Amino acid sequence: MSKRVLIYTRFNRFWHWSQAVLVILLGVTGFEVHGTFSLFGFQRAVTLHNWLAGAFGVLVAFAIFWHFTTDQWRHYTPTRRHLREMVHYYLRGIFQGEHHPFKKTELSKLNPLQRLTYLSLNLLIFPIQGLLGLAYFYYDDLAAQGFLRDGVGGVAQIHTVGAFALLAFLIAHMYLTTTGETLTSNLKAMLTGWETISAKAVPVPPKPSSPETRAG
Amino acid sequence: MGYPETRTNNARVCKPGFRLLLALILAPPAGLEAEHSSNPTLPRKQSTANHERFAALKTEFKSGPEVTTACLSCHTEAAKQMMQTTHWTWRARAGGDTTGTNHWIGKGAGVVNNYCLAVDSNEPRCTSCHAGYGWKDKRFDFTNEQNVDCLVCHDTTGTYHKFPTDAGHPNNVAKEWPKGSGKMVAPPDLGEVARHVGRTSRATCGGCHFFGGGSEGVKHGVLDASLVKPERAVDVHMNASGANFSCTECHTTVNHQIAGRYYDHAGYEKREFVMRGVPQSALGCESCHGNAPHRHQAKLNDHTDKVACQTCHIPLLARAKPTKMWWDWSQAGRLDAAGKPLVEKARVSSDTAASSDGAPEVVVYDGMKGSFIWAWKAVPEYAWFNNHLRQMVQGDRIDDTLSGAQTGATHGESDRLDLSKPVVRINELEGGYHDPQARIWPVKIHRGIQPYDPVNKLLIVPKLFPSGTNADRAYWKSYQWPQAIEAGMRYAGLPYSGRYGWIQTMMYWPLPHMVVPKEQSLECADCHRPAGSRLAGLGGFYLPARDRNRVLDWSGWLASLGTLGAVVVHGGLRFYCWRKRGKA
Numbered sequence: 001m002s003k004r005v006l007i008y009t010r011f012n013r014f015w016h017w018s019q020a021v022l023v024i025l026l027g028v029t030g031f032e033v034h035g036t037f038s039l040f041g042f043q044r045a046v047t048l049h050n051w052l053a054g055a056f057g058v059l060v061a062f063a064i065f066w067h068f069t070t071d072q073w074r075h076y077t078p079t080r081r082h083l084r085e086m087v088h089y090y091l092r093g094i095f096q097g098e099h100h101p102f103k104k105t106e107l108s109k110l111n112p113l114q115r116l117t118y119l120s121l122n123l124l125i126f127p128i129q130g131l132l133g134l135a136y137f138y139y140d141d142l143a144a145q146g147f148l149r150d151g152v153g154g155v156a157q158i159h160t161v162g163a164f165a166l167l168a169f170l171i172a173h174m175y176l177t178t179t180g181e182t183l184t185s186n187l188k189a190m191l192t193g194w195e196t197i198s199a200k201a202v203p204v205p206p207k208p209s210s211p212e213t214r215a216g
Numbered sequence: 217m218g219y220p221e222t223r224t225n226n227a228r229v230c231k232p233g234f235r236l237l238l239a240l241i242l243a244p245p246a247g248l249e250a251e252h253s254s255n256p257t258l259p260r261k262q263s264t265a266n267h268e269r270f271a272a273l274k275t276e277f278k279s280g281p282e283v284t285t286a287c288l289s290c291h292t293e294a295a296k297q298m299m300q301t302t303h304w305t306w307r308a309r310a311g312g313d314t315t316g317t318n319h320w321i322g323k324g325a326g327v328v329n330n331y332c333l334a335v336d337s338n339e340p341r342c343t344s345c346h347a348g349y350g351w352k353d354k355r356f357d358f359t360n361e362q363n364v365d366c367l368v369c370h371d372t373t374g375t376y377h378k379f380p381t382d383a384g385h386p387n388n389v390a391k392e393w394p395k396g397s398g399k400m401v402a403p404p405d406l407g408e409v410a411r412h413v414g415r416t417s418r419a420t421c422g423g424c425h426f427f428g429g430g431s432e433g434v435k436h437g438v439l440d441a442s443l444v445k446p447e448r449a450v451d452v453h454m455n456a457s458g459a460n461f462s463c464t465e466c467h468t469t470v471n472h473q474i475a476g477r478y479y480d481h482a483g484y485e486k487r488e489f490v491m492r493g494v495p496q497s498a499l500g501c502e503s504c505h506g507n508a509p510h511r512h513q514a515k516l517n518d519h520t521d522k523v524a525c526q527t528c529h530i531p532l533l534a535r536a537k538p539t540k541m542w543w544d545w546s547q548a549g550r551l552d553a554a555g556k557p558l559v560e561k562a563r564v565s566s567d568t569a570a571s572s573d574g575a576p577e578v579v580v581y582d583g584m585k586g587s588f589i590w591a592w593k594a595v596p597e598y599a600w601f602n603n604h605l606r607q608m609v610q611g612d613r614i615d616d617t618l619s620g621a622q623t624g625a626t627h628g629e630s631d632r633l634d635l636s637k638p639v640v641r642i643n644e645l646e647g648g649y650h651d652p653q654a655r656i657w658p659v660k661i662h663r664g665i666q667p668y669d670p671v672n673k674l675l676i677v678p679k680l681f682p683s684g685t686n687a688d689r690a691y692w693k694s695y696q697w698p699q700a701i702e703a704g705m706r707y708a709g710l711p712y713s714g715r716y717g718w719i720q721t722m723m724y725w726p727l728p729h730m731v732v733p734k735e736q737s738l739e740c741a742d743c744h745r746p747a748g749s750r751l752a753g754l755g756g757f758y759l760p761a762r763d764r765n766r767v768l769d770w771s772g773w774l775a776s777l778g779t780l781g782a783v784v785v786h787g788g789l790r791f792y793c794w795r796k797r798g799k800a
Contacts, residue, residue, distance in 0.1 A: 035746035035761035042741040042761055046515065090786075095793040140518040149650070153758025157765050164772030168779040175783035 007109050008193040012072070015063050016190060022056045023166060030163050034156075053133050060126070075110045076119040083112040094179060104195055121169065129162040261415075268411045277406035280349045280385055281362040286410065288361060295361035297472040303347045303369075305358065306335075311480035311604065321479045326610040326677075326708070330543060330642055330664040330721040331429040334610055334677040337707035340383040341681040345424040352383035353684055354707075367406070369420050370413040376404045377423070381681070396556065418454060419444045421463040430585075433537035437591070437660035438729035442536035450536055452733045468497040475499045477726075479643075482603035485653070487520075501525040524601070524655035528738040529731045533596045533660050536730070538564045538578050541630040542589035543664035546718040549695050550583045557583025557695075566592040567629070584680075584692050586665075589630045596658035597628060598751055601726055602647035610708055613673045614640045616719060625722060626753060631663040633720055640668075640675070640721045649757045656754060660725040667701060671713030675721075679704035 008016070029052065032038065032045035040048060067073040085101040090113075093101070102111040110118065132155050135142060139152045148155065180186035181196060189195035267273055272286040288295055298304050306324030321327065323342070328334045335342045343351040348363045350356060357363060365384060367376045379387040379401065390400045422444055429435035448455040453465070468475045475497030477483035483499045490496050490503040498504060505525070510516035519528075533539060550558045560581035569575065569592065578590045608614075615623075620639030627633050647654025667676035678700045682690035691700035697716060705712035743751045744761035751759060 033744075033760055035744075035764060038741075038745075042744045043739060046740065050515075095789055097794070097797050140521060143521065151649070151757045152760070153763065156758060156760060157768055160764075160768060160772065164775055167772070167776045171776060171779045172783060175787060178787070 004194050004196050005105060006193050007104050007189055007195045010193070011062075011066055013190060013193055015059065015066065018059055019056075019063075022052055022059065023170065026052050026056065027163060027167060027170070030159075034160055034163075050137060053130075053137075057130065060130070075108065076115055076122065078115050078119055079112050081112065086111055086113045090179070100180065104189075117169070125162055125165055125169075129159065129166070132159040132162065263414060267413055270411070273407065273410045275407060277410060278388060280365055280367065280406070283406050283410045284349075284362050284364050284366055287366045287413075291366075294366065294472070295364045298347065298364050299358070299361070301472050301474065302478055303472075303474070304364065306346065308478055308481060311482075321607055321609065327479070328608055328610050328642060328675050328677065330662055330666055330723050331435060331540070333545070333666060333675075333680070334704070334708070336610065336677050337679040337704045338681040338683070340683045341381050343384045344378045344380045344382065345428075346384045349384050367409050367413065368423065369416045371409050371420055372414040372417070373409055373412045374419055376406075376409045377401070415462070416464060416469075417462055429540060433534060434540045435662075436725055436727075436729070437533040437539035437596075438530065438535075438727045440534075440537035440539075443730070446536075448733055449736070451730050453731060466499055466503075468499065470495070477603060477605070479607040480605055484603065501529075521652075522649075522655060524657045526726070526728055526731075527598065527656050527658050529734070530596070530658050530727050530729070531732060531736065531738045531742075532568060533594045533658070533727065534590075534592050535732075538576055538590040538592040539660065540588055541591045541594075541628060541660070541662060542632060543586060543662070543666075544588075544632070545586040545664065545666045547581070548584060548586040548691075549697075550581070551695060552583075559583065564590045564592040566594065568593045568595065583695075589632070591630045594629060595750065596727055597626075597661050598656050598754055599645050599659045599724060599726075600647040600649065600651065600654045600754070601645040601657040601659070601724075602651050602654035604646040605643055605724070605726075606646060607643045608640075608675070610677050611674065611710055614668065614675060614719070616640075616668070616670060616673060620720065625720075626661075628661050628663060633663050633722070637720060639663075640719055642675075642721050642723045645724050645726065656751065658727045660727060661722055662725060663720065663722045665718050665720050667697065667716045668719040669705075669711075669713050669715065670717045671715055672711050674710060674712075675719075676701050676712075676716060677704045677708040677710060679707060 026049060029040065029045045029049040032040060033042065033049055039045070082101065089098060089101050092098075135148070135155045136152060136159055139148060139155065142148050143151075177186040177190075178184070180189070185195065270290070272289050275286075277283045277286070284295070302308055302322060305322065307320045307322030310319040310321040323335050326334070326336065332338070332342065339356075340352045347365050347368055348356075349365055350363055365378070368378060377386060378384050379391060380393055386406070387401060387403045390402050393399060393401045422439070422441060425436075426432060426439050426441045426443065427434075428439070433440035442450050443454055445456045446454045448458055453459050453461040464474065466475075475483060476499065484497060484503070487500055487502040487507060489506045490498045496503075501509075502520075502525075507520050508514075508517040509520075509525075548557075552558055558581060559579060561577050562580045563575040564578045566575060575592060579588060580590070581587045616638045619637060620633065620635040623639060623641075625633065625635060625639035625641070627635065633639065645657070645659070667678060668674060669676060678691055678697070679686070679689060680691045680700065682688070682693040686703050687693060689696075689699040689703040691697065694700065701716050702712060702714075738750070741761075743749050743759065746761060746764075749759070749762040751762065
C-alpha cells in the first residue's frame with residue numbers, strides 16, 4: 001500500500017527553489033567574473049553577482065530562522081544508521097530494481113547520505129563561500145586594515161574552489177533526483193510538497209528526537 | 217544678495233528595492249548621470265591694471281631684455297621669484313640627494329633623453345624654450361634679471377614667439393624658418409605684446425610644452441596644440457566651452473613657482489582633498505575629486521588604492537596629434553644629391569581610429585635625426601608609479617653587457633627594439649604592488665637608438681646644433697658623427713674614448729593630461745579579461761578575470777566533469793539493467 005505524505009512545506013519549497021536559482025545564477029556570474037566565459041560582460045556580471053549574493057544572504061537569514069523555529073535543523077543530524085543500506089542501494093540495489101531503502105516522513109525527510117551532504121553544504125561550503133565572498137567584496141577595507149597584503153588572489157581562488165564544489169554537487173544532486181520511486185517523483189515532491197511513500201521502504205532513520213538516535 | 221540659485225533637481229527619487237536593483241543591473245554606467253547643478257557663472261576675471269596705459273610700456277622695444285627692464289620697473293620682485301624656479305634654472309637638487317654632494321637633476325644639469333639627446337653644446341636651439349634670453353652657452357648669466365623672459369609666459373596676444381635657434385631671443389628682423397623653407401618669420405611687435413600682458417594660458421604654457429622634442433606632440437603623447445582650445449572630447453577639464461581650465465588650475469602657482477613633477481621630485485605626495493585656500497597645490501586628481509569619486513559605482517572607488525585615475529580616464533595616447541614612439545639616431549645622415557638631409561613623410565597608422573583616411577602625415581625619416589615611428593590614438597602601456605621617477609644624467613655609467621630580455625625590457629606596439637641586445641633605461645618609474653604610494657599608471661614609453669661610448673660606458677652628448685666656435689663640427693653641419701661626438705663630449709666635460717656605438721634606450725612618460733569625458737573612460741573588461749587585458753604586462757598580483765590558478769581550474773573542471781561522467785555511467789547502467797529486467 002502507498003500513501004501520500006506532505007514532505008516539503010511551502011517555505012521549504014520556496015527556500016529550496018530560490019536557493020537553487022540563486023546558486024545557479026551565482027555560479028554563472030561568478031565564473032564570468034573568474035574569466036571563464038563572457039555572457040553579461042564583466043561589469044554587469046560583478047554587479048549581478050553582488051546583488052545575488054546579497055539576496056542569498058537574506059534568504060539564508062530567513063532559512064536559519066525557519067530551521068530553528070520549526071526544528072527543521074534536526075533533519076540534518078548526521079547518522080550512520082542505514083548508511084550501509086543507502087550506499088548498497090546506490091551501488092547495487094538500484095540496478096537490480098530494488099526499492100529505495102529510505103522512507104521519507106515529515107519527521108525524517110533526509111536519508112543518511114543527504115544528511116551528510118547537506119550538513120556539509122550548510123556548515124562548510126555555504127559559510128566558506130559567504131565569508132570569502134564578503135572578504136572579496138570588502139577586500140579594500142581589509143587591505144586598508146593590513147590584511148590580505150598580497151592581494152585578493154588567495155580569497156578569489158578559495159572562493160573558486162567552493163564554486164567548483166557546488167558545481168559538482170549540483171550535477172550529482174540533479175541526477176540523484178531521478179533515483180526516487182519513479183524518475184520524477186522526487187522532483188514532483190519538491191515542486192508540490194507531496195510524495196507518495198511506498199509501503200515497502202523502511203522508515204529510517206527513525207524519529208530524530210528518539211533516544212535511539214541520540215544514543216547512536 | 218548672492219547669485220540667484222537655479223539648481224536643476226534631477227536627483228534620483230527613491231524607488232522600490234527591486235526596481236533599484238534592476239536599474240543598477242541593467243543601466244549602463246553612462247546612464248548613471250550625476251546631478252548637475254547649474255550654478256551661475258562668475259564674471260570674467262579682469263585685471264585692475266591696463267598695461268596699455270603704463271608709461272614704461274609706451275615705447276618701441278628693440279629686444280627682449282629691454283621689455284623685461286620695463287616690467288621690472290613696476291614688478292620689482294618678479295625676476296627674483298622667477299629665478300628661484302626650475303623654469304629658469306632648468307635644474308633642481310636631486311630628490312634623493314642627502315649627501316650634499318651637489319647632485320643636481322634637470323636639463324641644465326646634464327639630463328639626457330632619447331629625443332634630442334642633451335642640451336650641452338646645443339644651447340642656442342634648446343634654450344628657445346628657456347624662459348630667458350641669451351642662454352647660448354655655459355657662460356650664460358643666471359643672475360642677470362634682464363635675462364628673464366616675462367613675455368613668453370604672459371603674452372595674451374598670441375603673437376610673441378622666440379626664434380627657434382636664437383637662445384631664447386625673439387627675432388628682431390624677419391628670418392627664414394625652417395631653414396631652407398623660404399618661409400619668413402616676422403619679428404613680434406614687442407611693445408604691442410608688452411602692453412597686452414596678462415595671466416598665463418594654455419597657449420603660453422603650450423608654446424613650449426606642446427612642442428617638446430622638436431615639434432608638436434612629439435614628446436608627451438598627451439600634450440599638443442589641440443589643448444589651446446580643446447573640445448570636451450579632447451580634455452574634459454580644459455574644454456573651452458565648458459570648465460575651460462587653464463594649466464595653472466591644477467598646476468597651482470604661487471610666486472611663480474608652478475606645482476608639478478620635476479624628474480625625481482614628486483608633484484604631490486598626498487592623495488586627498490585639498491581645501492580651497494590652504495597653502496597646498498591642487499595637482500592631483502584627488503585634490504578636487506577625493507579618493508571616492510564614483511558616486512553610483514562604489515566598486516570603482518575600491519580601485520583608487522592601486523589604480524591611478526589616469527589609467528581609466530586617459531584611455532588613449534596621442535588622441536589628438538601623433539606622438540613619437542621610436543627614434544633611431546643611427547639612421548641619420550642620408551642626404552640628397554645637393555647635400556641636404558632627406559625627409560620622408562607618411563600617414564601615421566592607428567589601431568583604434570575608425571579609418572586611416574584622416575590620419576595625419578608625419579615625418580618618418582629625417583637625415584638630420586634618423587628614423588621615427590609615431591603613434592596616434594594608441595593604447596598606452598601601464599606601469600607602477602609612486603610619483604617618483606629616477607632619471608639618468610650625462611656621465612652616469614650604463615651597462616651594455618646584459619640583453620634587454622635579461623633586464624626585463626619590453627616591446628611596445630610601435631618600435632623596433634631588439635631584446636637580444638642591451639636596452640638602457642634612461643629613466644625608471646619607482647613603485648610596485650606592495651608600495652602603498654604606487655598606482656598603476658598609463659605611460660608612454662619612448663624607445664630608440666642613440667650613440668654611446670662603449671669603452672667608457674657613457675651615453676653620448678653630441679654636438680648637433682652648429683653654434684659657437686666649433687660650429688663646423690656640429691652634426692647638422694658636417695654630418696660626421698665622430699667629430700660631432702668628440703665636440704659634444706668635450707663641451708660637456710665628459711671622457712670620450714674615441715669609439716662610439718649605438719645602443720637601444722627607453723624612457724617612461726607617465727600620462728597625466730587629456731582626461732576624457734567619463735563615457736569614454738575605460739570599462740571594467742578592458743583590464744578584467746582573460747585575454748587582451750590592458751594590464752597583461754603587469755605581473756605580481758591577482759587581477760580578477762585576468763588571472764587564474766591553472767592547477768586549481770583544471771582540478772575543478774576535472775572534478776565537475778568527473779561527477780558528470782559518474783552520473784552518466786550510473787544512469788546508463790540503471791537504464792541498461794532496467795531494460796534487461798524488462799525483457800527477462
